[in-house]
Amino acid sequence: MxxxxxxxxxxxxxxxxxxxxxxxxxxxxxLDRVGDKWSLLVIANLHDGPRRxxxxxxxxxxxxxxxxxxxxxxxxxxxxxxxxxxAEVPPRVEYxxxxxxxxxxxxxxxxxQWASTHHGEIREHRALALARGGHGETS
Amino acid sequence: MxxxxxxxxxxxxxxxxxxxxxxxxxxxxxLDRVGDKWSLLVIANLHDGPRRxxxxxxxxxxxxxxxxxxxxxxxxxxxxxxxxxxAEVPPRVEYxxxxxxxxxxxxxxxxxQWASTHHGEIREHRALALARGGHGETS
DNA sequence: CGGCATCCGTCATGATACTG
DNA sequence: CAGTATCATGACGGATGCCG
Numbered sequence: 001m002x003x004x005x006x007x008x009x010x011x012x013x014x015x016x017x018x019x020x021x022x023x024x025x026x027x028x029x030x031l032d033r034v035g036d037k038w039s040l041l042v043i044a045n046l047h048d049g050p051r052r053x054x055x056x057x058x059x060x061x062x063x064x065x066x067x068x069x070x071x072x073x074x075x076x077x078x079x080x081x082x083x084x085x086x087a088e089v090p091p092r093v094e095y096x097x098x099x100x101x102x103x104x105x106x107x108x109x110x111x112x113q114w115a116s117t118h119h120g121e122i123r124e125h126r127a128l129a130l131a132r133g134g135h136g137e138t139s
Numbered sequence: 140m141x142x143x144x145x146x147x148x149x150x151x152x153x154x155x156x157x158x159x160x161x162x163x164x165x166x167x168x169x170l171d172r173v174g175d176k177w178s179l180l181v182i183a184n185l186h187d188g189p190r191r192x193x194x195x196x197x198x199x200x201x202x203x204x205x206x207x208x209x210x211x212x213x214x215x216x217x218x219x220x221x222x223x224x225x226a227e228v229p230p231r232v233e234y235x236x237x238x239x240x241x242x243x244x245x246x247x248x249x250x251x252q253w254a255s256t257h258h259g260e261i262r263e264h265r266a267l268a269l270a271r272g273g274h275g276e277t278s
Numbered sequence: 279c280g281g282c283a284t285c286c287g288t289c290a291t292g293a294t295a296c297t298g
Numbered sequence: 299c300a301g302t303a304t305c306a307t308g309a310c311g312g313a314t315g316c317c318g
Contacts, residue, residue, distance in 0.1 A: 026258035027179075027251050034250070035174020037291075040166075053300055064292055069301060079264030091298085091299050100260055107253040111173070112166050114246040119165035121239055125218030176311075192280055203312055208281060230279050230318085282317075289310085297302070 033078060038063055038071045040108055043097065046081060047105055050096040080104055172217060177202055177210045179247055182236065185220060186244055189235035219243055 033039050038060065045051060045059040057068050072095060075081040080101035086092040097105065172178050177199065184190060184198040196207050211234060214220040219240035225231040236244065 026262075027254045029261070030250070030254040030258065031174060031179065035170060037167075040170060062292095064294095065301070066293085066303095067291065070291095077265050077268035078261050079268075080261075085300090091301095093300060100257060100264075103257065104253065107250055110249055111169070111246055114243065115166045115169040118239060118242065119169065122168070122217045122219075123165075125239075126216050129216035204281075205283095205313085206311065209311090224280090230281095232280060280318085283315090285312105285314085287310105287312085289308100291309090292305105292307085294305085295303085298300085 033074065033080075034108065034111075036071070038067055039075060042068070042071050042075065043080065043101060043105055043108060044112075046095060046097045046101070050084070050094040053093050053095070056095065075101070172213065172219075173247065173250075175210070177206055178214060181207070181210050181214065182219065182240060182244055182247060183251075185234060185236045185240070189223070189233040192232050192234070195234065214240070 041060050041063075042056060045056060051059070053068070053072075056072075057063060057065065060068065063071075072081065072083070076083050076095075079098055081095050082098050084094045084096070086094075180199050180202075181195060184195060190198070192207070192211075195211075196202060196204065199207065202210075211220065211222070215222050215234075218237055220234050221237050223233045223235070225233070
């Protein structure tokens with residue numbers, strides 16, 4: 001829905017078992033999911049266990065109903081989370097991580113940890129780059 | 140430049156060492172980099188060693204000069220890649236992964252591998268979801 | 279060759295309002 | 299409480315053309 005990949009990388013760029021870039025097609029699909037603004041946050045907030053719609057909305061803070069609903073639906077369609085609706089008087093719906101979702105959470109976690117570890121370096125680099133070419137040139 | 144985070148998640152959602160969601164701020168910054176359309180692909184194409192501008196443009200296939208330049212600059216500012224310009228008659232510029240960039244590549248690789256492993260499941264789920272709610276509802 | 283600037287279309291995102 | 303529908307916007311990305 002969001003993208004329509006074609007080839008992405010040179011068709012002859014394989015022969016290295018380290019990063020199967022040729023599979024860019026589905027890598028991009030996954031990336032479009034993680035890369036979007038909320039998916040990862042929603043998943044992260046599910047690591048504790050099932051959570052309700054409103055509950056999530058507050059947990060993620062800045063998310064709108066629209067985006068929460070959309071993200072939840074996408075994640076559900078991808079099989080990363082499961083939706084359970086209870087036919088009670090006050091409607092209650094819970095979302096939980098599926099096994100697939102949990103396996104993804106681990107990958108996501110390593111990403112987050114990398115970010116935690118290196119964001120300092122990155123910020124330094126950014127500041128440095130900004131100081132140099134951001135306004136005064138090299139002169 | 141792309142986003143202006145504020146809080147992202149509930150300020151009281153810590154106490155769990157597994158996913159420091161409270162750090163969503165810089166996680167999002169990283170995510171905005173990986174999540175964009177090309178960064179990961181460019182980085183992946185650099186795992187081999189230094190590469191030239193035009194070289195990269197062909198390697199990534201669908202990328203435009205604009206996006207390649209932009210991506211390269213971003214990555215450079217973040218300290219993930221290094222730019223080396225040779226003052227030769229035919230101008231030559233090479234881009235290479237920095238140690239930071241290589242450490243990131245490892246994380247990216249695990250993400251790609253997860254994608255490789257589970258894209259099948261995801262596609263199944265998607266097809267299933269599509270078949271059910273895509274047009275006919277639940278009877 | 280390598281790179282930047284501009285115009286422009288698209289689409290994801292967010293705000294708001296309404297329904298079951 | 300949970301979710302949908304509509305509208306507006308602004309970021310993102312692509313094409314083109316010019317400069318070092």
